[in-house]
Amino acid sequence: MPSQAESSSPEALVALLETDDVRVQRRAGDALVSHGLAAIPFLAEALVHGSPTVRKAVAFLLGRVSGAAESPRALSALGHAVTDDPEPKVRKNAAVSLGKIAAPAAAEPLASALSRETITWVRPSIALALGSVGGETAHASLLEAIARDDAEHEAIRKALDRVAPKRRAVTWRRDMPWRHDLVLTVPAGLEAVALAEAAELGFHALTLLGPGQLWCPQEVPPWDVLPAMRCVSALHIRAGVTGRLGMDEPQDLAAAVGALLASSPQLRELRDWLQVEGETIRYRFSFANARLRREDLAVVLWAVRAVCRPMGLVDSPSNYDLALVVSLGPKGTELLIGPSFTGDERFAYRRAAVGASIDPVLAACLARLVRTKTGRGVFDPTCGSGALLIERARLGAAAGLQGLDISPTAIRAARENIGAAGLSGLVRVQRGDAADRDRWPECDEVIANLPFGVRTRRPEADLDGLYRAVVGGIAARICSGGRAVLYTSNRKSLNAALARHTDRLRVLDRLKTRSGGLDTHIWILTPQDKP
Ligand SMILES: C[S@@+](CC[C@H](N)C(=O)[O-])C[C@H]1O[C@@H](n2cnc3c(N)ncnc32)[C@H](O)[C@@H]1O
The missing domain is CATH 1.25.10.10 (Leucine-rich Repeat Variant)
Incomplete structure (x- = not known):
């Protein structure tokens, strides 16, 4: 009623x-x-x-x-x-x-x-x-x-x-020699993979800074690094350091942050390394590794504005050219400047995604880990939107790449992305069940981001069965000298599946990283040498 x-x-x-x-x-x-x-x-x-x-x-x-x-x-x-x-x-x-x-x-x-x-x-x-x-x-x-x-x-x-009208009025100043250190963020646990990529590209000066961070000395300009390196997720300019900051007194914190910004040569001499059309550069300020109450953050933001305004920097948090990040660590505090005016075209092929699409930077790292010299056939039995196959194809030296996925939506997404990457002639994907051994080609490389089972804990989703089928497929179809890279957070199912094939497969390495707030693991497998 x-x-x-x-x-x-x-x-x-x-x-x-x-x-x-x-x-x-x-x-x-x-x-x-x-x-x-x-x-x-x-x-x-x-x-x-x-x-x-x-x-x-x-x-x-x-x-x-x-x-x-x-x-x-x-x-x-x-x-x-x-x-x-x-x-x-x-x-x-x-x-x-x-x-x-x-x-x-x-x-x-x-x-x-x-x-x-x-x-x-x-x-x-x-x-x-x-x-x-x-x-x-x-x-x-x-x-x-x-x-x-x-x-x-x-x-x-x-x-x-x-x-305010959106604009892109800031670019690198390439007419001046680059003289600032860079910090590159890479997937934690996979720093060696990113360093190997850097060396391959000729950036020999890069070194490890800490977990998930590489240090890039002054002679390497950022406009060379980021478009080239696919294993890097972010680039920042090092713009100042100070001791540990106390977080209890907002006024003291604001004064310390203001002093850090005011003493930064990179900020004071912005126009030495940035080409700026107009009077102002827009920034967004944030802390990394620290949580502040709203009212305390407001006090810090006032201090930051007071320091930034005379430098021609205006606060514009949702539409900005530079991210100013104060990163708090156990040993000290660092000021980092993230350029957001550059755009990032590296993964522009990603037009479509599936629910559990992998981070493309991680996909680029995994593709490097699976690469063999011959690469006569590369197979992804749970290819989703195709990121791993695309990243592997971009590395070259792969004769033919094939993907399988049980979901028609995933296959549609993969075809769209493969087309956008200009790889339709090299990478083929089809709908099918990875448990069907007849769908597995003979191959040198198998790469798979398996479903973790975190979101779909349904009994009908027989993850153990799928993991057994994938590891069994690798054991049966991988060629001598080949390599398989499996990525999942589900250690239990994968270890159980591997235990059945120790006679045929050997674990070359196991790496740990993090993604989407989860610990994730990478197994690198190779066939056992025949006696
Ligand atoms: C974690 S996702 C892969 C995501 C992919 N790496 C990407 O970036 O888009 C796992 C994929 O496994 C697929 N899948 C689940 N069971 C399968 C099966 N029995 N055979 C083939 N694919 C399966 C799902 O449809 C899903 O697309």
């Missing part, structure tokens, strides 16, 4: 809004919203009701009615409310609704409201609404606005971030 509210007319429902009973008001409001466009004339009329309680509720509800953006009546009523209503709560709700509706016509009344509003807790809602509406009027009005407190400053910054 519908409740009284649900079966009432919009007119009767508006009358129900004038109550102190929050539940009754909420039910009436929901019922009004469910009337859709038919409720708008009644709501618009009620926005000049004598009761502030009704006007406040109605200003909020208009933003929830679907199709309100198409209703000049709704926009004009909210426009009047945001600029002229005597009750600040009504003006605030009207601003929020105009931001939700985000129709271009809302920019004028919001801009006018921002220039007149004096109540500090209403102004941030108006600024944020202007950010949602966007356009030139909104942009100009936000640029003119002078923040009266932290909350408003933050709201204006966020809003400007949304409306």
Whole structure:
């Protein structure tokens, strides 16, 4: 049976809004919203009701009615409310609704409201609404606005971030010799693989810095490193070090972070290594390896802004050219600068993904681990979206690469990605069950990212059976001198499967890394030499 509210007319429902009973008001409001466009004339009329309680509720509800953006009546009523209503709560709700509706016509009344509003807790809602509406009027009005407190400053910054035209006005300055150290992030546990890639590419100066980190000395420019190295997930410029930072006193922390930034030659001389169009460079500040309370972070952000502004650096957290990262370690603190203006085209072939697609940087590492000199046939029995086969094909010296997956969606994704990588002539994928031995070709290399079974713990997903079939397939089909690389977090199932084939397969190495918050393992197998 519908409740009284649900079966009432919009007119009767508006009358129900004038109550102190929050539940009754909420039910009436929901019922009004469910009337859709038919409720708008009644709501618009009620926005000049004598009761502030009704006007406040109605200003909020208009933003929830679907199709309100198409209703000049709704926009004009909210426009009047945001600029002229005597009750600040009504003006605030009207601003929020105009931001939700985000129709271009809302920019004028919001801009006018921002220039007149004096109540500090209403102004941030108006600024944020202007950010949602966007356009030139909104942009100009936000640029003119002078923040009266932290909350408003933050709201204006966020809003400007949304409306400011996106640009790519920062590039490397290649006319100057590069003289800064780089820190490269690589998959932890696979540093040697990344170092081997670096050496192969001629970057012989790279060395191990720590778990998941390589150090790249001054003579190697970043614009050479990142597009070339596929085993690197991030690149940062080393821009300063200091001792351990205490996290308890936000003012002290802010002062220490400010001092670290102010003393950084890389920051002070930004224009020596960056080509900048215009006056400013946008940055985003964050901590690595530290969690701060919101209010403490706000104190640090103020200090960072004060240091950065004179250097021409403006805070723009969702659309930035440089990431400024203060990384806290047990021995000390480091300032790192991450360039985000460069874009990363290395894995642009990834147009489609499956649920458990592998990180492409990890895929590039695994492809290096499986590579044999001959590579007469490469097989991935659970190929998913094809990342491992694509990365392996990119390494060269592989005559033919084949993939199998039981899921038609995965095969569609793999074909799309293989096509985008320009490898359709070399890599073939087909739908099929890895447990069907007839689908296994003779091969020199087998590479597989097996389902972990973490998300689908269904009894019908017989993981042990699949792992046995894959290891059995390798034992039966891999050629002498060949190599298999298996990647999973499910050690138990894999060890059980391997135990059945110790006469035929030998574990060359076992590596451990982490992905998606899980410890994951890599087995490198080779056929036992025949006696
Ligand atoms: C972890 S995902 C592989 C992800 C892949 N490396 C990628 O980056 O897209 C495991 C894949 O195994 C496939 N699979 C599960 N059981 C299979 C079976 N019996 N035969 C073949 N593929 C199977 C799933 O459909 C899934 O795509």
